[in-house]
Amino acid sequence: MSRQLFSPFVSLALLSSCLLPDSVLARDVTLFPEQQLYPVNLADPRRIQFSAKSLYFEQTTIDQTGERRFDLKLGGRLGLLHWPDVSGQDNRGWLLSIDAGFHGQFDVDASQDNIGWDGIYALMLSYRPNRSLAFKIGAYHISSHVGDEYMERTGRARINYTREELQAGVNLALDDRWQWYVEAGRAYDRRNNRLQKPWRAQTGLQYQPGNDRETDWYAGLDIGASEERDWQKDLSLQVGWQIPTPTRVWRIGIEAYDGKAQLGEFFQDNERYIGVGLWLDI
Numbered sequence: 111m112s113r114q115l116f117s118p119f120v121s122l123a124l125l126s127s128c129l130l131p132d133s134v135l136a137r138d139v140t141l142f143p144e145q146q147l148y149p150v151n152l153a154d155p156r157r158i159q160f161s162a163k164s165l166y167f168e169q170t171t172i173d174q175t176g177e178r179r180f181d182l183k184l185g186g187r188l189g190l191l192h193w194p195d196v197s198g199q200d201n202r203g204w205l206l207s208i209d210a211g212f213h214g215q216f217d218v219d220a221s222q223d224n225i226g227w228d229g230i231y232a233l234m235l236s237y238r239p240n241r242s243l244a245f246k247i248g249a250y251h252i253s254s255h256v257g258d259e260y261m262e263r264t265g266r267a268r269i270n271y272t273r274e275e276l277q278a279g280v281n282l283a284l285d286d287r288w289q290w291y292v293e294a295g296r297a298y299d300r301r302n303n304r305l306q307k308p309w310r311a312q313t314g315l316q317y318q319p320g321n322d323r324e325t326d327w328y329a330g331l332d333i334g335a336s337e338e339r340d341w342q343k344d345l346s347l348q349v350g351w352q353i354p355t356p357t358r359v360w361r362i363g364i365e366a367y368d369g370k371a372q373l374g375e376f377f378q379d380n381e382r383y384i385g386v387g388l389w390l391d392i
Contacts, residue, residue, distance in 0.1 A: 143192040147205045148236035148246045149281050149289055150391060152316045152330030153348040153365070155372045158185040158211035158230055163365065163387030165215075171379040172371055174264050176219025181385070185211020185230070186392030195239070205236045215373060217260070224257030226373040244281040250274070250295065254374025271374040272301035275310075286320040305378070307337035319352055322359050328352050334369070338377065344369025350389075361389040 151157055163181040187209045195203040214227035234248035254271040261267070279293030292313045300306035316330035327350065334344040350363015364386055371379040 138194070140192040140194075141190070143189040143200070143205065145192070145200050145205075146187060146189065146207070146236075147192075147201065147203070147238040148234070148244045148279070149291075151291060151293075151312075151314055151332060152318065152328060153314060153332040153346045154312070154330075155332070155334075155344070155346050155367065156312075158187065158209045158232070159183050160186060160390040160392055161387055163385045165383045165385035167381060167383045169380065169382040170371070172225065172376050172381070173266065174220075175225060175260075176217050178218035179225070179383075180216040180218055180222065181214075181387075182216070183211060183213045185209065187234075202238050202240070205238075207234050207236065208232070209234065213373070214257075220259075220263070223259035223263065225260045226254065226256045226375050228252055228254045228374050242283045245279070247278045248276070250277050252374055256375050269305060269375060270301045271306070271377065272299075273297050273306060273374065274299040275308075287317050289316050289318075290314070291316075305338065310334065310336035310338075323354050325351075325353055328361065328363075336370075336377075339370055342369070359391045361391070363387065363389075 150159070161181070161183045165179040165181050167175075167177050167179065187207050189205055189207045191206045192200075193204040194200070209230070209232040211230050212227060213230065215225045216222045217225055230250075230252045232248050232250040234246050236244060236246040238244045251274045252272070256266055256268045275295040275297040277293060277295035279291060281289055281291040283289050290313070292311075294309070294311045296310075297306065297308045300308070312332060312334035314330060314332040316328070318328040318330075319326040329349045330347070332346040334346075335341045345368045346365070347367075348363055348365045350361050353360045353362065364384065366384045368382045369380070370377050371381045
């Protein structure tokens with residue numbers, strides 16, 4: 111872990127101890143809890159997750175790439191410590207968790223060459239005081255790379271896109287099925303200061319079954335924008351079917367996207383696609 115990233119992670123841990131009242135710290139703490147207090151943003155293209163998607167591009171400005179791409183994400187969120195509130199409910203209180211994942215894209219029209227990949231990890235502190243509200247703060251890191259085959263074929267050099275940011279978010283449950291969220295992040299370290307800028311923001315609206323044991327359709331809309339893109343909007347829409355199993359929740363659906371290329375190294379490029387995918391929430 112880099113020294114620059116280690117410092118904000120330590121700061122977040124210290125902040126956690128300051129934010130948590132003594133009465134909370136004195137309660138029983140659960141190690142490696144299964145529950146998550148802050149809901150996932152279903153259509154968020156930045157989200158760490160397990161997914162496999164077949165994408166069909168209507169438009170892309172990434173040089174010498176085809177119309178079809180395989181998109182793979184591997185990762186998820188691991189709960190570290192859960193402090194319950196006075197009610198003692200599993201879905202209330204404070205949760206410290208860590209995220210880690212890989213995101214890569216492969217050009218189907220060019221012998222499955224890897225276009226590029228991102229490595230991501232984060233430390234998050236979330237808080238849920240009641241059924242309707244959830245908050246999170248955290249330190250987030252992304253390091254982006256150009257695929258070897260793509261680099262050799264096109265001569266595209268790496269711009270050294272690495273971003274480490276502090277982020278915060280709030281999720282509001284409008285009822286048992288509808289949620290609205292707002293999140294923001296500010297980079298404290300950017301490897302390419304000439305191209306990268308500090309601020310980004312996103313918001314979204316989503317509909318999903320009232321509990322993870324229910325088989326039903328779901329939908330999510332995510333709108334993002336960043337200072338380094340002059341606040342151009344990135345739109346992502348996902349609609350599909352949620353399929354629970356005894357231990358996991360699977361989702362199958364359609365995704366449409368219009369905005370910046372999702373791999374960090376290509377953030378200056380624009381893309382529009384529609385795809386089908388399989389998602390596993392962990």
